[in-house]
């Protein structure tokens with residue numbers, strides 16, 4: 429490892445993120461419109477963890493997010509006038525809550541709650557991403573996280589055909605558990621660390637971690653660490669910085685974060701920084717992007733790397749924000 433990659437280059441990462449917002453005349457900016465609100469969430473959260481949230485123009489962000497809200501159906505789209513989706517709805521709410529700007533943005537949160545609730549097919553224990561009906565563990569996490577952030581988790585206590593929505597969700601997640609203790613994107617789908625995060629974090633929010641086979645799943649998660657210290661998403665796959673989030677957050681919620689070799693993972697994440705342009709890539713030598721920058725910084729935060737604010741492993745938002753909302757769950761950080 430060279431000297432320049434041996435420590436976190438926070439100033440460069442802040443500069444990299446701020447410059448992304450100035451890239452409006454580039455082709456890649458326009459090709460990523462479908463991810464714009466997610467991108468702003470990744471940027472805001474990275475900056476917040478780096479203690480530099482003021483580096484972005486707060487009122488411009490609030491105005492943009494407000495323009496992504498669809499007052500007819502209550503959801504957020506990734507870009508003004510695009511179709512609404514549960515992924516961008518969670519991102520929109522996360523951004524506004526992190527900036528403490530829900531009221532300022534003039535969003536009717538009861539409409540957002542109703543938008544989320546109607547994305548659950550009747551009698552089912554999962555949520556879809558939009559009206560087209562695709563189901564994926566990710567979407568159920570997004571629904572539960574958004575409802576919780578908006579203080580509307582009690583809506584899951586509603587009883588339908590003799591069973592509460594919450595019980596149906598627990599039953600659905602129970603059916604998703606694989607022989608290795610993990611979760612895929614649906615019942616019977618192969619275990620994938622990203623999906624494991626969504627299931628573990630969703631169950632943490634609704635206080636039903638009891639259905640998880642903790643040691644079995646934690647063993648599978650700790651086996652994701654490869655020779656160079658990085659983590660992969662599944663057996664036989666390449667290591668990738670974003671799994672520093674998906675794997676560590678689940679281990680943190682399961683109180684098994686110490687099952688990972690911390691120093692080797694810190695070295696791997698730092699070696700994926702771009703020393704010239706800033707940002708963190710999926711792995712050393714690749715081009716950096718804001719998604720991997722967030723998950724690299726968030727991974728370092730959970731590992732106790734100095735001068736990074738603490739991230740909440742359940743919501744992937746600053747701990748201080750989640751504490752302000754009174755939503756903190758039990759987990760262990762290093």
Ligand code: FPP
Nearest residue numbers: 515566569570621622623626661674743744
């Ligand atoms: C891996 O994706 C990650 C997942 C499948 C989980 C994604 C979860 C969400 C979008 C919910 C919101 C998340 C947060 C942090 C608030 P990938 O497509 O990169 O997987 P691959 O490595 O197999 O390609």
Ligand code: ZN
Nearest residue numbers: 668669670710
């Ligand atoms: Zn990745």
